[in-house]
Amino acid sequence: MIAAEPPKVINHKKLFRLYREEKLAVRRRGGRKRAIGTRAPMTVPMAADERWSLDFVSDQLTDGRRFRVLTVVDDCTRECLALVADTSLSGTRVARELDRLMTERCNPKMVFSDNGSELTSNAILTWADQSRVASHYIAPGKPMQNASSRASTAVCGMNC
DSSP, X not given: OOOOOOOOOOOHHHHHHHHHHTTOOXXXXXXXXXXXXXXXXXXXXXXXXXXXXXXXXXXXXXXXXXXXXXXXXXXXXXXXXXXXXXXXXXXXXXXXXXXXXXXXXXXOSEEEEOOOTTTSSHHHHHHHHHTTOEEEEOOTTXXXXXXXXXXXXXXXXXXX
């Protein structure tokens, strides 16, 4: 039985020099996946169910467990359409709740949201394609574009 040698520690500058001499390259990582929705300037909705805003609010229980609340707000009427609370809300669950909401009301023309992982997942993109609802995302790093949704979420939380 041959004993394994301990790993050798090598200076990162020396390692880089050896890579360069051998003409090797370290594979570069790809960037973060971005959502495929539109990011054009928003128009003001003129009728109910024209545009729904989706947002997440999170809080913590007294025992330390975190939970999240999905809020769905009609941007024209500022009506809180749905509040879905759970410890885990995946993109599939969000799509299921939107389907349920669309059976109770008519379909929205557009869904407006931030770039969160639940709202840019393949499940949501597939749902938007199958239900023929346009997706609109705020520009990355521009939280003020989501201000009306956040204000509606706060009002929704106070009313419920």
